[in-house]
Amino acid sequence: MKDKIKIFLDTDLLEKYLLGSTTDLETLQVERYIAMYPEVRKTYNELQENLEEFAKSYSLKSPEGLKDRILSTIKAQNSTKRKFMNYAIAASFVAMLFAGASYFFYSQNLNLQEENSVVTNQIKLLEEDMKERLEDVRNQFIVLNNPQTKKYTVMGNKKAKDLKAVAYVNPVKKLSYINVQNLPDLEDGQCFQMWAEVNGKMINLGIIKEAGDKNNLLAMPYAENAVGYITIENVGENEAPTVDNIVANIAY
Missing domain, CATH: 2.60.40 (Immunoglobulin-like)
Known part of the structure; x- marks a missing residue:
């Protein structure tokens, strides 16, 4: 029985279970071992505590100013819409003013699209960086806690x-x-x-x-x-x- 438990603990099923990457069959096996064997349950609790410490030590902050840039873009978009409405009303009385307002809105819209593109790209880069960091943290967790290391x-x-x-x-x-x-x-x-x-x-x-x-x-x-x-x-x-x-x- 001890050999059976040792063989199980030498695998990385507990780590994968904690990280949510086990298959349905592996999940059932892990949960059965945790429920049946105190030694497995103790190891699981220790790994869970270690993972929580890792999560705290590697908590990520969003880049400084990103929130302000996103809010500024949203405000600019709303401001552009309000300006367009004002010009549209005036255009019903003065055809020349309508043409000027249309051109102004077109230019503003192009600028807004460029700003939105910049913000979108920054968010994508942030997401990719966070994904890479989390993958690195996962690998470090496995290396430090796996008995085969x-x-x-x-x-x-x-x-x-x-x-x-x-x-x-x-x-x-x-x-x-x-x-x-x-x-x-x-x-x-x-x-x-x-x-x-x-x-x-x-x-x-x-x-x-x-x-x-x-x-x-x-x-x-x-x-x-x-x-x-x-x-x-x-x-x-x-x-x-x-x-x-x-x-x-x-x-x-």
Whole structure:
């Protein structure tokens, strides 16, 4: 019986159930195990608490000023409609004024369409960004809570002996993350940069700006026998890693 429970807990069905991505059959199985086995129920409650903490720590705010821009566009639209009505009344008495009002409305309408297009595009970009962020949070949640995830401690060499990081690799879900916990000070104009060598190709993962807490994870591309590097680079001169300035290796 214990083996049966262990096999179930080694899957990611509990995580998928919490995130609402299980099939109907998987949902029935998860709910049956939660109801029947206290060990499963305890693990489920712990994962639920962890997910709530993740949701709080990654709550997103809408871009500053977006609400005001949307309200301003709506007001402009209503204002345009009122102006058109006023010009239409005057046009019934003066044909020339009617022509001027028509042209004015046409120009205003074009401007309004452009403004609406800008706002619509901004909302779409925001939605896409939120979707990507939520997907990243979901992957981090799985990596940190799945028993099949492997954990590697990464220490810096003599050039950065105070550097410390932890890499998380899940070969089943093919997900890799690194949490940089401590960074030594650098000279002005220098920075730490993250790289990954995947299938013989070097990928730039960006500058490590600062060390973070345990939930601040940087995604790494997953591949068998991949290698990650942290180097010291000059700011603005980091198109390729400087081999002599490698301060940490991460084999995963």
